[in-house]
Amino acid sequence: xxxxxxxTEFGDFQTPPALACRVVELLNSRGLAPRTVVxxxxxxxxxxxxxxxxxxxxxxxxxxDVNPDYVQKTSALNRISSTQGRLICQVANxxxxxxxxxLESLLEPILIIGNPPWVTASGLGALGSTNLPEKxxxxxxRGLDALTGKSNFDIAEWMLLKLIDAGRSRDVTMAxxxxxSVARRVLSHLWRTGANVEAASIFRFDATAHxxxxxxxxxxxxxxxxxxxxxxxxxxxxxxxxxLGRVGWRDGVLVSxxxxxxxxxxxxxxxxxxxxxxxxSGVKHDCSTVMELRRVTTGGFVNGNGQHLELEPEYVYPxxxxxxxxxxxxxxxxxWLLITQGKPGxxxxxxxxxxxxxxxxxCAHGEQLDSRRSSIYxxxxxxxxxxxxxxxxAPWKVAISALHKRLVFATVGPIEDRPVVFDDTCxxxxxxxxxxxxxxxxMLNSECSQELLGALxxxxxxxxITTEVLERLDLRRVAARLGLAxxxxxxxxxxRPSSQAVFDFDPASVRSAGR
Ligand SMILES: C[S@@+](CC[C@H](N)C(=O)[O-])C[C@H]1O[C@@H](n2cnc3c(N)ncnc32)[C@H](O)[C@@H]1O
Numbered sequence: 227x228x229x230x231x232x233x234t235e236f237g238d239f240q241t242p243p244a245l246a247c248r249v250v251e252l253l254n255s256r257g258l259a260p261r262t263v264v265x266x267x268x269x270x271x272x273x274x275x276x277x278x279x280x281x282x283x284x285x286x287x288x289x290x291d292v293n294p295d296y297v298q299k300t301s302a303l304n305r306i307s308s309t310q311g312r313l314i315c316q317v318a319n320x321x322x323x324x325x326x327x328x329l330e331s332l333l334e335p336i337l338i339i340g341n342p343p344w345v346t347a348s349g350l351g352a353l354g355s356t357n358l359p360e361k362x363x364x365x366x367x368r369g370l371d372a373l374t375g376k377s378n379f380d381i382a383e384w385m386l387l388k389l390i391d392a393g394r395s396r397d398v399t400m401a402x403x404x405x406x407s408v409a410r411r412v413l414s415h416l417w418r419t420g421a422n423v424e425a426a427s428i429f430r431f432d433a434t435a436h437x438x439x440x441x442x443x444x445x446x447x448x449x450x451x452x453x454x455x456x457x458x459x460x461x462x463x464x465x466x467x468x469x470l471g472r473v474g475w476r477d478g479v480l481v482s483x484x485x486x487x488x489x490x491x492x493x494x495x496x497x498x499x500x501x502x503x504x505x506x507s508g509v510k511h512d513c514s515t516v517m518e519l520r521r522v523t524t525g526g527f528v529n530g531n532g533q534h535l536e537l538e539p540e541y542v543y544p545x546x547x548x549x550x551x552x553x554x555x556x557x558x559x560x561x562w563l564l565i566t567q568g569k570p571g572x573x574x575x576x577x578x579x580x581x582x583x584x585x586x587x588x589c590a591h592g593e594q595l596d597s598r599r600s601s602i603y604x605x606x607x608x609x610x611x612x613x614x615x616x617x618x619x620a621p622w623k624v625a626i627s628a629l630h631k632r633l634v635f636a637t638v639g640p641i642e643d644r645p646v647v648f649d650d651t652c653x654x655x656x657x658x659x660x661x662x663x664x665x666x667x668x669m670l671n672s673e674c675s676q677e678l679l680g681a682l683x684x685x686x687x688x689x690x691i692t693t694e695v696l697e698r699l700d701l702r703r704v705a706a707r708l709g710l711a712x713x714x715x716x717x718x719x720x721x722r723p724s725s726q727a728v729f730d731f732d733p734a735s736v737r738s739a740g741r
Contacts, residue, residue, distance in 0.1 A: 235345070237381065239439065240272060241272040242436055246276040254280055259281065261284070262333050266323075268291045268315065270296055274300055287314070288328075289315040290315070292317065292318065320388075325389055325393075328392070329389075334398075336397060340403070341404075343382060344382060346380050347380075358381070380411075383404075394450060406441075407687060408446075413426060425455060427446075428460045430442070430443070431445065476491075482682065482683060482684050491678075495699070502700055506655070507652070508648030508650045509650065513594060514530055520561060522534065541566060543563050546646055551625045552632055554636045556625075556639075557641075563649070568614065568618075570610075571607065575608075622656070623654040624670060626670075627691070628689050633671075638663070639663070653691065665717060669710065669714070670704075674708075682698060
């Protein structure tokens with residue numbers, strides 16, 4: 227009997243036999259006729275049994291798992307007369323196995339099938355587990371990427387890439403149940419590195435129904451070969467013949483809808499060009515109980531602990547979150563945000579003089595603020611926040627929620643003469659007047675912009691909207707398409723050339739205006 231933590235550590239969610247049979251049936255119907263099937267993490271053997279019974283009678287199956295109990299149970303399938311000793315099942319740790327030698331020794335065509343563990347390196351780190359590849363930094367991610375958590379990866383992603391690399395000179399097809407995000411990252415890696423994936427398909431299935439876990443999941447099929455198509459068909463596993471579109475590799479990025487992308491490609495920022503405008507993230511503070519406040523009708527604010535506060539208005543701004551933006555609830559705010567800096571790294575001790583109550587409040591909660599876990603706060607002035615700059619304090623903005631599954635751009639103006647700020651679930655562009663903000667919003671909400679952005683977004687991602695996606699749209703080209711070129715040029719002409727911050731507002735002047 228395995229414990230709950232072992233189940234997590236080894237990604238031990240056994241595939242229901244019916245799902246494994248469905249996968250084999252699909253592969254069979256597509257004409258796949260392997261001579262050898264490899265199940266690298268076979269568990270209780272659903273795919274082993276489905277392969278032995280579903281493919282041609284002569285197929286040989288070779289299966290491995292790190293858990294000796296599972297290997298013993300799966301080996302028992304050999305005693306069924308119909309399998310006729312066609313199964314080899316062994317205890318093996320995926321991470322130390324020589325996969326090139328293993329695949330080299332097998333009869334082709336080879337099918338690698340299974341359901342590798344759905345666990346991330348950081349999840350394993352939290353459990354103190356060593357069930358990891360020795361070299362975790364496998365895609366040469368270093369420095370800042372590693373710092374911001376991008377060096378975290380799914381074990382399944384590592385396993386699939388390892389197997390594909392080991393099988394690159396052999397006739398190999400891979401069919402694995404994985405999270406859709408893993409499938410995308412594997413395909414991106416293969417296409418980016420020029421690996422030869424002749425055909426690829428994603429068949430989505432309901433992971434909650436089959437595994438009781440909430441994740442977007444799919445069967446990823448890749449056929450290795452001598453050339454790369456750079457395209458992958460998408461369908462549901464229950465209705466494999468009904469196409470849901472094609473994802474693919476275009477201009478160095480993964481595209482979620484190739485047809486729409488090709489239709490609106492002329493609106494992309496040119497390869498040599500830089501983005502027209504810099505999209506900015508909202509403010510990051512990692513301490514909502516202290517920094518996010520509600521205003522009380524009788525005066526003052528209340529923090530997340532219910533503590534009543536009398537703060538100077540200078541450092542407090544109306545706050546909108548992604549949910550407000552996506553529903554265009556932007557005329558009033560439910561919360562206010564304490565912003566301690568006008569730009570990154572600014573000395574915060576000045577608050578003591580300018581707003582003594584605010585400083586006393588921050589000091590009283592110093593321990594909580596000092597213990598914010600993210601390393602970005604280390605070696606920074608005390609009470610620092612991130613995602614602030616002149617752009618934060620611009621009076622007008624066009625904003626979008628990064629987390630919602632809708633491309634809604636909302637025009638946001640000041641509230642009570644104070645610039646509205648966003649939390650870090652939003653991105654925005656800044657403008658100095660309402661007319662400019664409305665012009666940008668109408669361009670971004672136009673059909674052609676929405677179609678292009680929609681072709682770049684993967685809605686099942688945790689944060690579907692990113693600055694990388696937004697900054698691929700060339701607003702100058704959108705304006706020309708919509709017949710708004712002169713309005714846009716007038717607006718863009720007012721923008722300072724750096725366009726690092728779309729406008730260089732002086733936060734201090736905005737603060738005093740609000741006082
Ligand atoms: C999601 S389960 C899937 C089992 C089986 N493939 C299926 O589809 O039912 C993942 C399996 O990976 C195995 N596993 C985890 N880490 C492993 C490793 N380092 N080497 C080999 N197998 C491993 C676990 O024991 C578990 O049986």
